[in-house]
Amino acid sequence: MCSNSQKYYKSMFKNHPDVVNVKELQLMLGGISKKLAYHLLQNTIIKSVKIGRQYKIAKADIILYLTEKNCS
Numbered sequence: 001m002c003s004n005s006q007k008y009y010k011s012m013f014k015n016h017p018d019v020v021n022v023k024e025l026q027l028m029l030g031g032i033s034k035k036l037a038y039h040l041l042q043n044t045i046i047k048s049v050k051i052g053r054q055y056k057i058a059k060a061d062i063i064l065y066l067t068e069k070n071c072s
Helices: 003-009 023-028 032-042 059-070
Strands: 048-050 054-058
Touching: 003 059, 023 032, 023 054, 032 054, 054 059
Parallel strands: none
Antiparallel strands: 048 054
16 A cells, blocks of 8 residues: 555545445445446456455555555
8 A cells, every 4th residue: 555545544435434345335436336346346456355245345445446546
């Protein structure tokens, strides 16, 4: 995680738990479609863990996805 991501972790998505599901991911990314959310997860664009049939996504990985363009 770059230093920008660490800085944003304390301020972004305060009302969301540290680990979210696909529905919460959709909301956190501005109401994206379910199809796009699954595309991001299945192609490891956003890191996740699949437990049974459910994806679990760390809030830190969502923030990293949103801020990684600034880390280069």
